[in-house]
Amino acid sequence: MSLHWKIIIGMIFGIIFGLLANNFGLVLFTQNWIKPFGVIFVNLLKLIAVPLVFASLVKGISSLSNTSKISVIGFKTIIFYILSTVIAVTIGLILVNVIQPGNAFSEIAKNDLKKSYSSEIVEKINSAEDVQGGGPLQFLVDIVPSNIIYSATENKNMLQIIFFAIIFSISMIMLPKENVKYVKGFFDGINDIILMIVDLIMKVSPYGVFALLSGLVVDFGGSSNIFIALGMYSLTVVIGLLIMILVFYPTILYLFTDIKYLQFFKGISPAQMLAFSTSSSAATLPVTMERCEQELGVSKQISSFVLPLGATINMDGTSLYQAVAAVFIAQAFGYDLNFSDQLTIILTATLASIGSAAVPGAGMVMLVIVLSSVGINPQGIALIFAVDRILDMLRTVVNVSGDATIAKLVDAYND
Ligand code: ASP
Numbered sequence: 001m002s003l004h005w006k007i008i009i010g011m012i013f014g015i016i017f018g019l020l021a022n023n024f025g026l027v028l029f030t031q032n033w034i035k036p037f038g039v040i041f042v043n044l045l046k047l048i049a050v051p052l053v054f055a056s057l058v059k060g061i062s063s064l065s066n067t068s069k070i071s072v073i074g075f076k077t078i079i080f081y082i083l084s085t086v087i088a089v090t091i092g093l094i095l096v097n098v099i100q101p102g103n104a105f106s107e108i109a110k111n112d113l114k115k116s117y118s119s120e121i122v123e124k125i126n127s128a129e130d131v132q133g134g135g136p137l138q139f140l141v142d143i144v145p146s147n148i149i150y151s152a153t154e155n156k157n158m159l160q161i162i163f164f165a166i167i168f169s170i171s172m173i174m175l176p177k178e179n180v181k182y183v184k185g186f187f188d189g190i191n192d193i194i195l196m197i198v199d200l201i202m203k204v205s206p207y208g209v210f211a212l213l214s215g216l217v218v219d220f221g222g223s224s225n226i227f228i229a230l231g232m233y234s235l236t237v238v239i240g241l242l243i244m245i246l247v248f249y250p251t252i253l254y255l256f257t258d259i260k261y262l263q264f265f266k267g268i269s270p271a272q273m274l275a276f277s278t279s280s281s282a283a284t285l286p287v288t289m290e291r292c293e294q295e296l297g298v299s300k301q302i303s304s305f306v307l308p309l310g311a312t313i314n315m316d317g318t319s320l321y322q323a324v325a326a327v328f329i330a331q332a333f334g335y336d337l338n339f340s341d342q343l344t345i346i347l348t349a350t351l352a353s354i355g356s357a358a359v360p361g362a363g364m365v366m367l368v369i370v371l372s373s374v375g376i377n378p379q380g381i382a383l384i385f386a387v388d389r390i391l392d393m394l395r396t397v398v399n400v401s402g403d404a405t406i407a408k409l410v411d412a413y414n415d
Contacts, residue, residue: 003202004269010206011213011273018217027218035215041208044201045274045283048194050152052286053308054165055190060304061169062184070170070305076413077306080406081314082350087248088316088402089349092240092323093342099239101232102331105383114382121382128368128378139355155282156357158312162305198286202270205287209277220389230387233328237391240320241398249405257412259296267295268404275400279392281311282358284400292407302411310403311358317398318363319353321391326370329380341374348373363395364388 021030061070096102145151145160152161172180201208250261271288278284289307292298298306326345330337337345352366364385368378 003205004266004273006206007209007270007273010208010210011277014210014213015217017210018214021214021218030214030218034211035218036211038208038212038215041201041204041211042278042280042283044208045278045286046155048197048201048286049155049158049282050161051190052194052198052289053158053161053304054152055187055194056289056300056304057162057165057308058169058172058187059184059191060299060301061166062172062180062187064173064301067170067173070166073302073305073410073414076410077309077406080409081310084248084252084316084402084406085314085319085350085353086346088240088244088320088398089323089346089353091243091248092237092320092349093327093345095236095240095243096324096327096331097342099232099236100331101236102328102333104232105328105332114379118379118382120385121379124365124381125368125378127365156359158282158308158358162308162312166305194286195290198290202287202290205270205274209273212277216389230384233324233384234387234391236328237321237324238394240324241317241394244316244320244398245401249401252405252409257408259408264296264404264408267291268401271400271404272397275396276393279360279389279396280358281315281396281399281403284396285311285358288400288404292404296404296408298407298411299414302414303407306407306410307403310406311400313354314403314406315353315356315358315363315395315399316402317395318356318366319349320398321363321395322349322352322367322370325367325381325384326374326376329371329383330374330376332383333376333380335374335376337374344373345370358399360392360396361388363392 017034018030021027064070143159143163145157145164148160148164151157151164172183253259253261253264268288268291271284271291274287275281275284281288285308288311289303292303292307293300323345326349327337327342348370352370353363355369356362356366364381367381371378371380
């Protein structure tokens with residue numbers, strides 16, 4: 001049986017088990033004896049992210065013949081990433097303005113939600129203020145580490161690791177081959193070992209997603225009612241995400257690459273399922289890289305650069321969700337957003353998604369910044385808090401699919 005079927009079965013059993021556990025008093029059992037295996041599984045994935053990104057970037061970039069190629073690839077990648085994000089935000093804005101989910105939202109539901117989530121909201125707003133603290137160039141300062149060993153101790157410093165790996169590999173290209181042949185051999189070996197570890201982790205992934213999803217269902221308990229109360233909003237986000245997955249990415253692949261969408265979908269689906277189960281593009285990264293290289297035919301040079309960067313900065317699903325959520329909250333509060341407010345949302349949601357960390361719930365923290373940019377009270381996130389986790393799972397699938405699509409696109413235009 002192929003891997004994606006095994007993972008689907010693991011997911012379905014996980015959800016069924018979680019629902020049964022809720023009904024038959026097995027909640028504690030699931031939390032104590034099953035959920036930890038989900039945590040271990042995610043830790044395993046995160047464990048290899050730093051060495052994988054470093055070794056594969058060094059292997060990928062140092063095999064390029066000259067340094068000018070790197071800037072060409074880098075330039076194309078950034079342009080494609082920004083374009084796809086702007087398109088995603090625009091799709092979200094059009095949908096939320098047409099469907100107007102906020103206007104259908106009852107006063108009672110609004111007040112209930114505001115009351116229930118007031119304490120969690122303070123936490124999110126504080127995190128957003130931390131992010132906003134620095135000056136306009138703070139993001140550039142944050143990319144250049146002062147100590148690489150320190151950077152490597154936190155997965156969230158991925159851009160710093162990418163930065164160091166790039167200057168390391170560029171210097172390797174600039175030196176005579178003879179001087180660096182052992183270093184090259186070393187990183188080639190590390191890279192192969194890490195890929196073998198990814199293979200091993202994927203073997204246990206059906207059990208991993210089982211544990212993750214049963215734990216999640218148990219944690220959520222009976223909150224499905226709230227999902228329905230926020231139905232129009234959730235539906236608007238889901239329609240937007242489906243447009244990305246079923247229309248936008250297939251069109252890009254059809255027009256600019258030679259891969260059939262079904263083949264792309266089959267190849268990338270295990271990564272999509274992990275994205276859904278873990279809600280984290282960073283945790284999914286090792287699998288995204290492996291699938292792109294081995295199933296989609298993306299060259300190592302491209303995937304090693306485009307995918308780690310994409311996991312960190314390219315979040316089409318997150319940006320689309322931020323646009324829908326911002327306008328939904330504005331509608332629910334009765335704010336009138338004019339055309340220039342909507343343009344501001346395009347700009348800030350694009351930047352906010354770039355700034356969102358690739359971990360669960362990060363998109364919502366950055367949503368606070370989008371709301372402030374158009375003068376909406378950030379407390380408004382209380383309205384959407386209840387359904388955020390499930391939407392997070394779905395938008396992470398789009399984030400990962402977007403990275404893979406752009407990797408394929410850059411690969412197709414790399415001669
Ligand atoms: N969970 C998302 C990711 O890792 C980020 C977010 O939208 O919260 O891609």
